[in-house]
Amino acid sequence: MLRKTVTSLIYCLVLLAVPSQAQTTCADYQLLRENATYELLSYNHKDKPTGRMTYHVKEVDRSGDKVQATIHSQVYDDKGKLATEGDFKIGCEGGSIWMDMNSLMNQGQMGAQQNMEMTMQGDRMLYPSNLQAGQKLEDGIMTMEMKDKGNSQSMMTMVMKVTDRTVEGKESIKVPAGTYDSYKIRYNTEMENRAMGMKMPGMHMETVEYFVPEVGVVRSEAYRNGKLQSYTVLSKIE
Numbered sequence: 001m002l003r004k005t006v007t008s009l010i011y012c013l014v015l016l017a018v019p020s021q022a023q024t025t026c027a028d029y030q031l032l033r034e035n036a037t038y039e040l041l042s043y044n045h046k047d048k049p050t051g052r053m054t055y056h057v058k059e060v061d062r063s064g065d066k067v068q069a070t071i072h073s074q075v076y077d078d079k080g081k082l083a084t085e086g087d088f089k090i091g092c093e094g095g096s097i098w099m100d101m102n103s104l105m106n107q108g109q110m111g112a113q114q115n116m117e118m119t120m121q122g123d124r125m126l127y128p129s130n131l132q133a134g135q136k137l138e139d140g141i142m143t144m145e146m147k148d149k150g151n152s153q154s155m156m157t158m159v160m161k162v163t164d165r166t167v168e169g170k171e172s173i174k175v176p177a178g179t180y181d182s183y184k185i186r187y188n189t190e191m192e193n194r195a196m197g198m199k200m201p202g203m204h205m206e207t208v209e210y211f212v213p214e215v216g217v218v219r220s221e222a223y224r225n226g227k228l229q230s231y232t233v234l235s236k237i238e
Helices: 002-015
Strands: 037-044 049-063 066-076 082-093 096-100 116-122 124-127 140-148 154-175 178-195 198-212 216-224 227-237
Touching: 154 198, 154 216, 154 227, 178 216
Parallel strands: none
Antiparallel strands: 037 049, 037 227, 049 066, 066 082, 082 096, 096 124, 116 140, 140 154, 154 178, 178 198, 198 216, 216 227
């Protein structure tokens, strides 16, 4: 269940990209449109389908140049069965997107962990509107703790760190949803885990993303030790 939760969180991070041109405004970002729907497909390194994700904008609040949206996410496995779902929020101010990392997971996403309660603390991730080659973006960190509901004993603590976010340049990219001019961004994701006070094996991954103005990310690739592990592509926008 932990692997599915981490995978879902990373997919959410992948989707919540920012428009990458200085003239882009909050009104241009498609994931902040009422009733907008995104669909992404995921594959392993052998191009075998491993799942599908959908994101639906439930409501949008606007105040001046500030926008905040509530989005319902659903993650399906390779057999089409719903694995996790839940709501999260993103926002935009002055053309830049913000995202609270701790809003990406909630009790609904912990399906099988009905005897657990979860608390989270996380940074607000920022994505500036004026992306350019060589630009360094802010890092982010989130801490999640799961406790036994019965005795409040800490069962697991997970820390996710996103570091070394760098815009490498512009590149044309083709995905099922279309062909786009994108910005290529690379960063590291490190997971640190403790279970019952004992340090557990963590996970380190390198991610390459392709961001498109007004749309967000259209393709993301996950690498471990320099080898492609999986990738996700945007298949549909409605």
